[in-house]
Amino acid sequence: NAGVMQNPRHLVRRRGQEARLRCSPMKGHSHVYWYRQLPEEGLKFMVYLQKENIIDESGMPKERFSAEFPKEGPSILRIQQVVRGDSAAYFCASSPPGPTYYNEQFFGPGTRLTVL
Amino acid sequence: EDKVVQSPLSLVVHEGDTVTLNCSYEVTNFRSLLWYKQEKKAPTFLFMLTSSGIEKKSGRLSSILDKKELSSILNITATQTGDSAIYLCAVPETSGSRLTFGEGTQLTVNP
Numbered sequence: 001n002a003g004v005m006q007n008p009r010h011l012v013r014r015r016g017q018e019a020r021l022r023c024s025p026m027k028g029h030s031h032v033y034w035y036r037q038l039p040e041e042g043l044k045f046m047v048y049l050q051k052e053n054i055i056d057e058s059g060m061p062k063e064r065f066s067a068e069f070p071k072e073g074p075s076i077l078r079i080q081q082v083v084r085g086d087s088a089a090y091f092c093a094s095s096p097p098g099p100t101y102y103n104e105q106f107f108g109p110g111t112r113l114t115v116l
Numbered sequence: 117e118d119k120v121v122q123s124p125l126s127l128v129v130h131e132g133d134t135v136t137l138n139c140s141y142e143v144t145n146f147r148s149l150l151w152y153k154q155e156k157k158a159p160t161f162l163f164m165l166t167s168s169g170i171e172k173k174s175g176r177l178s179s180i181l182d183k184k185e186l187s188s189i190l191n192i193t194a195t196q197t198g199d200s201a202i203y204l205c206a207v208p209e210t211s212g213s214r215l216t217f218g219e220g221t222q223l224t225v226n227p
Contacts, residue, residue, distance in 0.1 A: 004158075033213075033214065033215075035215075035217075041219070042204070042217045042218060042219045042220055043159070043204065043206075043215075043217040044217075045214035045215065048213040048214060056211070056213040056214060058214075059214065091158065091159070093215075102147065102148060102164075102166065104150060104161045104164050105150075105161075105215060106161060107152075107158040107159045107160070107161075108158055109157045109158045110157065110158055
């Protein structure tokens, strides 16, 4: 059973470009979470999705950031018009169906975004 | 807002030492507490502690939950250089949708 997969692993963008980060959850998992880890900081929640639904996006900046988890295909975190402050490691996690507070979240290897 | 505080923030020991990492939490409705190990990549799940399972052990690692003190400890005995990592503590918020993480403890084990 493959773990959570993320791609690309490293992404370099110039200011003003768009960044698209992809996440495929573990097989059988229906909950997807995105977290951001800024340099020298802890993991911060961004958004929680189930298939075709955004359940909680309270941790995501209101502008330039969006996320989706379509019926088919991976979850996508999209950052438009990137700025240097967006440089960070973006981790995706997934968990199986059921009460999320009793399910551990399994993390992918992350995408390290560098904005020049 | 839920809060998780870990201490110490960093720790340097020699191989063979025993270490204790601390995590305290403030949550509206406690359900569980999780420990992760993060090396240079993804956080790797270690333990989940709940009201019905307040002590977990795996090899040289063990963890205890103290609901009265709103805290948890992670013990590592006979440390090895491969234990060098950031150890993260997290709690799910009330609806369970997000994990609130502490800042982590950076453990360095020297040979």
